[in-house]
Amino acid sequence: MNNDGINDLGFSYSADASVNDFGSVDFLSKTINVDLMNLTRICGKKTASYNAMSLDSNDIINDDKLWLLMESLRLTSTYYHIVDGELLPTSGDGYWGDEDNFYYLGVRFWSNNFYYGWVRLKVDQQNMALTVSDYAYNAIPEEEIKAGYKGGKLHDLMAIYNANNITVFLPEYMLETNAVVQLFNISGQLLFNGAFINNKQITINAELLPSGIYIINAYNDLVSRTAKIVIEK
Numbered sequence: 001m002n003n004d005g006i007n008d009l010g011f012s013y014s015a016d017a018s019v020n021d022f023g024s025v026d027f028l029s030k031t032i033n034v035d036l037m038n039l040t041r042i043c044g045k046k047t048a049s050y051n052a053m054s055l056d057s058n059d060i061i062n063d064d065k066l067w068l069l070m071e072s073l074r075l076t077s078t079y080y081h082i083v084d085g086e087l088l089p090t091s092g093d094g095y096w097g098d099e100d101n102f103y104y105l106g107v108r109f110w111s112n113n114f115y116y117g118w119v120r121l122k123v124d125q126q127n128m129a130l131t132v133s134d135y136a137y138n139a140i141p142e143e144e145i146k147a148g149y150k151g152g153k154l155h156d157l158m159a160i161y162n163a164n165n166i167t168v169f170l171p172e173y174m175l176e177t178n179a180v181v182q183l184f185n186i187s188g189q190l191l192f193n194g195a196f197i198n199n200k201q202i203t204i205n206a207e208l209l210p211s212g213i214y215i216i217n218a219y220n221d222l223v224s225r226t227a228k229i230v231i232e233k
Helices: none
Strands: 009-019 025-036 041-046 050-052 072-083 086-094 103-110 114-124 129-137 158-162 165-169 179-185 190-196 201-205 212-219 224-231
Touching (some): 072 114, 103 129, 158 224, 190 201
Antiparallel strands (some): 009 025, 041 103, 072 086, 103 114, 165 201, 212 224
């Protein structure tokens, strides 16, 4: 999910058949699964079996959920009887049967720390078709995220150096709550740390900073963004 080159989850399709005493298939089940890799956990629900749970927009994704760590989990299944060679759906189960609407899959994945995120899906249960719309995750380890919250793109955070000052421009979606802005040198040393609210533009005095590459990090309760800036004197 975080573009580190490691697969965190995938989706697969499976089918099981029931053969009668005459050697013919008279019952068939088709299932769409979410396959988990690299310690990824999925928000689930325990009924007769464990299933991947569908979430609504703005549902909180955090440690309070039931997190399932299995090789593969069912999204949805449809069951068919075969009559005169024709598949007739008889029933379905799982939490993804609404073919007209997208819902959210809660994800907890590992990349040196655990992160919370979501994947927006639509499942056509009758036709066993899966559509993946988009996904996002909170870049702050172990911090919750709301289903559907995307914040913005990484380059929405901008920083400009001019006349011994670094001006940081925060994206609109970080203005509603306290945002913390930090400045690091290339060695990871913290040079500036300040909290702001409703400040779209923040100025950092860089008069004493030597030429080099610096990292700006801005975060609030839901999202974290970074930007790189080069100072040349």
